[in-house]
Amino acid sequence: MDMAPEQLAVCAGIAGLANHLYFKNNEPKTGHWPLLGLGLQSVALTAVCTTLTPANLLYTTAVFLGSLTTSIVVYRLSPWHPLAQYPGPLLARVTKMWGLYTQLSTRKHKILKRLHEQYGDFVRIGPNDISIGNADAIKTVLGAGGFQKGHYYEVFTDPDLNQPNVFNMRGDAHAARRRIWNRGMGPEAMKSFEIPMAEHIKTMMGHLDRLSKEKKAANMSEWFTYFSFDFMGDMAFGGDFGKLKEGGDKDKTFPMLQIGIRGVATLTQVPWFAETFNAIPGVKGMVRDTFDFARKRADQRMKDGPAEIKDLWYHLMDEEGVEKVKLGQDEVLADGIMAVTAGSDTVATALTTFCWMMVKYPEAAARVRAEIDSIYPDGTNIFECDRHDELKFTNACIQETLRLYPPVPSNGARKIPPGPPRLVAGKVFPQNTQLYIPPYVIHRDERNFAPAPNSFDPDRWLRNGSGKGDVLNQMAFLAFSYGAANCVAKKLALNELMMVSTALMKRYEFSFSPLGTPKQTTEWDDSIDEYHITGVGKLMLDVKIR
Numbered sequence: 001m002d003m004a005p006e007q008l009a010v011c012a013g014i015a016g017l018a019n020h021l022y023f024k025n026n027e028p029k030t031g032h033w034p035l036l037g038l039g040l041q042s043v044a045l046t047a048v049c050t051t052l053t054p055a056n057l058l059y060t061t062a063v064f065l066g067s068l069t070t071s072i073v074v075y076r077l078s079p080w081h082p083l084a085q086y087p088g089p090l091l092a093r094v095t096k097m098w099g100l101y102t103q104l105s106t107r108k109h110k111i112l113k114r115l116h117e118q119y120g121d122f123v124r125i126g127p128n129d130i131s132i133g134n135a136d137a138i139k140t141v142l143g144a145g146g147f148q149k150g151h152y153y154e155v156f157t158d159p160d161l162n163q164p165n166v167f168n169m170r171g172d173a174h175a176a177r178r179r180i181w182n183r184g185m186g187p188e189a190m191k192s193f194e195i196p197m198a199e200h201i202k203t204m205m206g207h208l209d210r211l212s213k214e215k216k217a218a219n220m221s222e223w224f225t226y227f228s229f230d231f232m233g234d235m236a237f238g239g240d241f242g243k244l245k246e247g248g249d250k251d252k253t254f255p256m257l258q259i260g261i262r263g264v265a266t267l268t269q270v271p272w273f274a275e276t277f278n279a280i281p282g283v284k285g286m287v288r289d290t291f292d293f294a295r296k297r298a299d300q301r302m303k304d305g306p307a308e309i310k311d312l313w314y315h316l317m318d319e320e321g322v323e324k325v326k327l328g329q330d331e332v333l334a335d336g337i338m339a340v341t342a343g344s345d346t347v348a349t350a351l352t353t354f355c356w357m358m359v360k361y362p363e364a365a366a367r368v369r370a371e372i373d374s375i376y377p378d379g380t381n382i383f384e385c386d387r388h389d390e391l392k393f394t395n396a397c398i399q400e401t402l403r404l405y406p407p408v409p410s411n412g413a414r415k416i417p418p419g420p421p422r423l424v425a426g427k428v429f430p431q432n433t434q435l436y437i438p439p440y441v442i443h444r445d446e447r448n449f450a451p452a453p454n455s456f457d458p459d460r461w462l463r464n465g466s467g468k469g470d471v472l473n474q475m476a477f478l479a480f481s482y483g484a485a486n487c488v489a490k491k492l493a494l495n496e497l498m499m500v501s502t503a504l505m506k507r508y509e510f511s512f513s514p515l516g517t518p519k520q521t522t523e524w525d526d527s528i529d530e531y532h533i534t535g536v537g538k539l540m541l542d543v544k545i546r
């Protein structure tokens with residue numbers, strides 16, 4: 001057949017529309033097969049309708065893809081789209097490329113805050129994605145009977161191991177894995193983890209003492225990263241990674257890890273591309289190298305066998321022999337890697353920000369020190385967590401730090417399940433809508449925390465909403481998320497934050513070093529990068545032993 005160009009255009013146009021209809025109802029799970037399918041359709045259309053020459057192929061492809069793209073764009077912007085009533089940036093409503101841009105910008109939390117100020121509680125931040133800035137949605141979305149994690153989380157799987165982990169499992173599988181984790185986070189475990197925690201803090205303080213004597217500034221974000229990473233090694237694999245001992249990162253674990261985590265965070269916006277990306281030669285090998293530190297520790301752990309302190313490996317491998325079905329080694333390794341990535345930057349960011357706050361607000365620091373001195377007068381039992389509850393103001397400062405700078409500022413999305421539309425905070429959402437409830441936005445909303453939601457006011461936690469004009473909505477504190485998939489290690493993380501801060505505030509006075517440390521709040525805000533979790537830039541402090 002040799003069609004006229006107009007007839008060919010009509011056929012290619014119809015094929016484009018048909019493809020849109022198909023993809024609308026069958027969301028692709030990979031990128032390569034649909035892309036290959038589109039390419040083959042162009043070739044087939046050209047060959048069937050006319051002579052297969054490069055010029056004809058180009059013409060058919062242009063019309064075919066043009067029709068497909070136009071159809072998608074028009075539908076997504078049209079009043080017939082089920083999310084048409086929700087406002088948002090034009091580009092976000094049309095394409096996930098906008099989400100990709102926000103993720104790559106590392107400023108997603110700030111962008112979302114600005115958008116909520118502009119558009120209100122419900123903002124369309126993707127063709128099928130809504131960000132909710134209203135705390136009334138928390139229980140429905142994240143609480144018991146809430147929604148399961150969306151596509152966003154699927155990419156948090158190491159392609160080399162190809163095993164899901166507690167972070168991206170759903171439903172019964174997630175509940176079963178959480179049960180094991182919860183055993184590893186019980187009171188007995190909390191007590192035993194105090195030992196390696198204290199040892200690492202002492203090692204870190206050795207370095208700080210040295211820097212103090214040499215009158216050299218300490219990069220606190222670096223020291224806290226070494227601390228949290230080493231401690232996660234103990235907690236997950238029964239042994240640290242040696243970063244604090246060596247006082248550096250000679251084998252360059254962190255730059256590799258940073259690239260890996262940032263890459264995954266980017267893929268959350270285009271999960272269908274993850275499998276394609278991982279199929280690129282060399283990618284799996286790169287991932288393997290990135291997490292080699294964990295593999296080495298796991299190998300060592302298997303050689304060593306269980307130690308007195310029961311680590312996560314002990315529980316997940318069921319070395320106690322209480323589970324009916326045992327997990328495989330790769331499944332355990334996947335969770336171990338997840339523990340290290342989930343528990344390192346989060347804790348390091350929180351500690352660094354706390355330190356920054358203590359230098360920025362010297363009156364608060366003086367009150368923290370006075371409180372610590374009153375509970376631990378001679379400092380001998382400073383590493384015992386039992387009396388942390390008595391440090392009311394110190395706890396309030398940590399809470400306020402986590403409120404203003406939640407280490408997971410935007411969180412991932414939950415997805416409305418197949419079936420009828422669901423009501424969330426008075427609005428209706430159709431199946432497959434991805435819903436975000438960003439902590440950074442919720443925490444800085446005066447309906448939840450007033451007065452001055454953007455200011456550091458630790459006393460708000462002590463007043464507990466009782467002051468004139470005070471609002472303190474405990475339900476809206478999302479630093480550790482909420483519900484069945486909240487932070488499994490919340491207690492452990494708080495123990496770390498309290499133990500480090502009490503020990504350091506007891507022993508040292510900190511001040512901003514002249515070496516380019518962010519001193520203004522805006523500068524500090526700008527030093528924080530979001531890539532699902534967050535990382536902070538350098539915090540150079542001069543350290544004086546008290």
Ligand code: HEM
Binds near residue numbers: 168481487
């Ligand atoms: C200040 C420190 C920490 C903060 C603020 C924090 C915050 C969070 C948040 C907000 C989530 C939910 C994320 C989401 O749904 O996208 C989460 C989940 C999780 N966190 Fe933490 N975290 C901290 C420390 C830790 C530590 C030390 C560990 C150590 C193992 C850890 C392990 C996990 C795991 C495994 C999950 C996934 C739980 C699940 O999906 O069931 N976190 N964390």
